[in-house]
Amino acid sequence: MFLPISCIFIGIALGLLLKRTALPKLADRLFMPIVCALLFAMGYVTGGNAELMANLPTLGLQALLLAGATIVGSVLCVCLIGRFLPSPEGGFKGGAKACAEARSKACAAPSGKGRPADCDDASGRKDESAPGGIR
Amino acid sequence: MKASLIIVGFFVLGIVSGVFHVLPEGWVTDEACIGLLLALMLAIGIGMGSGDRLRAILRSLSPRLLLFPLATTVGTFLGAAACALVLTWSVWQCLAVGAGFAYYSLSSVLISQAGHLELGTVALISNILREAIALVLIPFAVKFLPGHAVISMAGCTTMDTTFPVLVRTLGMDWAFVCILHAMVLDFSVPFWVAFYCSFF
Numbered sequence: 001m002f003l004p005i006s007c008i009f010i011g012i013a014l015g016l017l018l019k020r021t022a023l024p025k026l027a028d029r030l031f032m033p034i035v036c037a038l039l040f041a042m043g044y045v046t047g048g049n050a051e052l053m054a055n056l057p058t059l060g061l062q063a064l065l066l067a068g069a070t071i072v073g074s075v076l077c078v079c080l081i082g083r084f085l086p087s088p089e090g091g092f093k094g095g096a097k098a099c100a101e102a103r104s105k106a107c108a109a110p111s112g113k114g115r116p117a118d119c120d121d122a123s124g125r126k127d128e129s130a131p132g133g134i135r
Numbered sequence: 136m137k138a139s140l141i142i143v144g145f146f147v148l149g150i151v152s153g154v155f156h157v158l159p160e161g162w163v164t165d166e167a168c169i170g171l172l173l174a175l176m177l178a179i180g181i182g183m184g185s186g187d188r189l190r191a192i193l194r195s196l197s198p199r200l201l202l203f204p205l206a207t208t209v210g211t212f213l214g215a216a217a218c219a220l221v222l223t224w225s226v227w228q229c230l231a232v233g234a235g236f237a238y239y240s241l242s243s244v245l246i247s248q249a250g251h252l253e254l255g256t257v258a259l260i261s262n263i264l265r266e267a268i269a270l271v272l273i274p275f276a277v278k279f280l281p282g283h284a285v286i287s288m289a290g291c292t293t294m295d296t297t298f299p300v301l302v303r304t305l306g307m308d309w310a311f312v313c314i315l316h317a318m319v320l321d322f323s324v325p326f327w328v329a330f331y332c333s334f335f
Contacts, residue, residue, distance in 0.1 A: 003169075004176045004245065005329050011180015024185035027178040032138065034175045035240045036145040039259075041171070042247050043149020044163045046256055048156060059253060063232075063260035066218050067268055070233045070261075073214020074207045074287040075280065085203050085283050088308035 139296065142240055143263065172248050176325065179241070183322065191318070203312065204319035207287040208327075211236060227334035228254055234327035235262040236290030236320045237269070242328050249332040266292050270300060277304045286313055291320035 015024060046052055052059075078085070152158060215233025219226040232254065235242030239262035247255030269289035276285045282305050289297040294317035301313050 004172055004248070005325065007173045007176035008180040008183070008325055011177040011182075012184035014177075015181040015184020015186070017184075019185045024181055027181035027185075030174070031178050031182070032141075034171055034178060035142055038168065038171050038175060038244050039142055039146040039240065040149040040152075041163050041168050042244065042252075042255060042259070043146040044153040044158065045252060047150035047153020049153075049252065052253055052256065053150075053154065055253065056256075059257050060260055062222055062224070063257045064264055065222065066215060066229065066232050066257065066261040067264035069214035069218045070211040070265060070290075071214070071268060071288050073212070073217070074210035074290070075284045077210025077213065078203070078206045078284045078287040079281065081202065081206050082281050082283055084199070085206070086199050087282060088306075088312065
């Protein structure tokens with residue numbers, strides 16, 4: 001796990017240093033093919049593993065339980081401290097401006113991970129293919 | 136949404152190919168996967184470094200604003216840890232799955248590369264389900280739950296896949312909350328998953 005995390009930090013440094021080169025665009029373009037190749041490989045190894053395939057329904061149930069529990073957990077925890085959270089009704093204390101700025105910048109970018117899904121393109125259509133939707 | 140379907144499609148295609156062993160032996164090797172994973176992490180890092188989001192987060196850092204993503208994180212971890220009581224997986228393994236916050240591609244790949252293919256598959260399905268369940272439940276949940284709680288359901292997808300549904304149901308006023316929530320969680324995913332993986 002040390003190696004992947006170091007790669008992120010090297011990437012952040014490279015991204016900061018080579019911000020104005022073609023590198024960020026290249027990284028953005030390569031993101032989707034790499035994810036697809038990795039998940040294909042993961043699927044291939046999964047499919048080739050007979051024991052794992054036999055357990056797939058069980059694994060699916062476990063996954064459903066985990067998904068449900070994490071959703072319930074976050075809802076409960078957020079409800080519990082809800083009155084301490086800044087909300088649009090109560091007005092934000094700082095930060096809103098910075099975020100609005102970041103958002104308009106993200107929308108201005110031609111594409112890229114994190115581009116808000118509701119950005120209107122020049123043509124007025126909503127860009128659904130933006131890698132912002134990649135999870 | 137289209138991108139999500141393509142990714143899931145590749146995984147399913149991989150499973151089918153794997154069942155019938157369509158590729159010659161030695162094509163899908165561990166080394167190749169690790170190489171791809173490192174390339175992916177590098178690409179994610181470059182995106183973080185070159186984008187404006189890192190600076191936006193640092194600028195908007197105020198304890199009260201960060202309380203919201205923090206509450207989602209703590210709640211998610213408590214929920215995931217509780218699953219260890221009934222599942223065969225350990226607490227750390229459940230936490231690693233939960234730490235995906237619906238970021239399924241990265242969490243599942245990281246866990247699989249840590250040597251747990253079964254858990255990686257659970258992480259993939261679980262995080263896809265979190266996104267899907269949130270997407271379906273959001274319109275109903277707004278009737279019963281406060282805005283923050285509705286947003287927290289969707290984890291780090293609140294600035295892309297679930298964002299349009301959230302602002303349509305909660306109102307445009309909540310857009311900023313959705314984006315900050317997702318930005319902070321998004322950045323934390325690789326670190327949390329790697330952290331929990333180091334325990335098993």
